[in-house]
Amino acid sequence: MSFSFIGMMASAGLMVKVVMAALVIFSVVSWWIVLRKQFLFSSARRASEEFLSRFWESKTLNHAFAAAKEYTRSPEAAVFVSGFSELRKISSAQNAQAAVTLQSQLATMDNLKRSVRKAQIMEYDRLERSLSFLATTGSATPFIGLFGTVWGILTSFQEIGARGSASLAVVAPGISEALVATAAGLAVAIPAVVFYNFFSNKLAVFESDIENFSADFLNLIERDILTRG
Numbered sequence: 001m002s003f004s005f006i007g008m009m010a011s012a013g014l015m016v017k018v019v020m021a022a023l024v025i026f027s028v029v030s031w032w033i034v035l036r037k038q039f040l041f042s043s044a045r046r047a048s049e050e051f052l053s054r055f056w057e058s059k060t061l062n063h064a065f066a067a068a069k070e071y072t073r074s075p076e077a078a079v080f081v082s083g084f085s086e087l088r089k090i091s092s093a094q095n096a097q098a099a100v101t102l103q104s105q106l107a108t109m110d111n112l113k114r115s116v117r118k119a120q121i122m123e124y125d126r127l128e129r130s131l132s133f134l135a136t137t138g139s140a141t142p143f144i145g146l147f148g149t150v151w152g153i154l155t156s157f158q159e160i161g162a163r164g165s166a167s168l169a170v171v172a173p174g175i176s177e178a179l180v181a182t183a184a185g186l187a188v189a190i191p192a193v194v195f196y197n198f199f200s201n202k203l204a205v206f207e208s209d210i211e212n213f214s215a216d217f218l219n220l221i222e223r224d225i226l227t228r229g
Helices: 005-011 014-057 061-068 075-095 102-128 131-163 168-228
Strands: none
Touching: 014 061, 014 075, 014 102, 014 131, 014 168, 061 075, 075 102, 075 168, 102 168, 131 168
């Protein structure tokens, strides 16, 4: 009996092998999500910093709109593009009218706020996507590993009953195989929980930044409408 990890898995029962295969799948998918999210958040942060710098340096919103199209990974740029596109549509419709009333100006702000809010939700969903899998991995894999352990111990007791002996040589192999499943479940769960919390904190910062930018953008438009009114 080999007590190496590969040796124990080779001699383990079918159910323990299924449990270990499930844990491997959870681990691979979790690490793929971690690497993907790290790239997404890093690129979004760089793009947002560059876009915001150009946005506040722009003399007109048209110049800012042209700059925003270059930063497709920036959540703030996406919100601005959505809001400014809606503002253009509203302005075109108002220009076709004989006069612009206060009621139409208020309707402009309402439509613009809805468009900006929709863009915010879409960006939140894009950044948050797949994080729930990390949470599921962190909560489920210890129990999957524990299930493998319980099953392995039951198998060991069955073997003890069949042999009619409870010596260490009979018990140790099966118990060690069973405990490996619990250790593997924890090894998969701990990084998933750590990175879920890590990315959740980053997501909260992004949400705050997007909210602040959206408020600033809407304030600029509202002041412009009041000035023209």
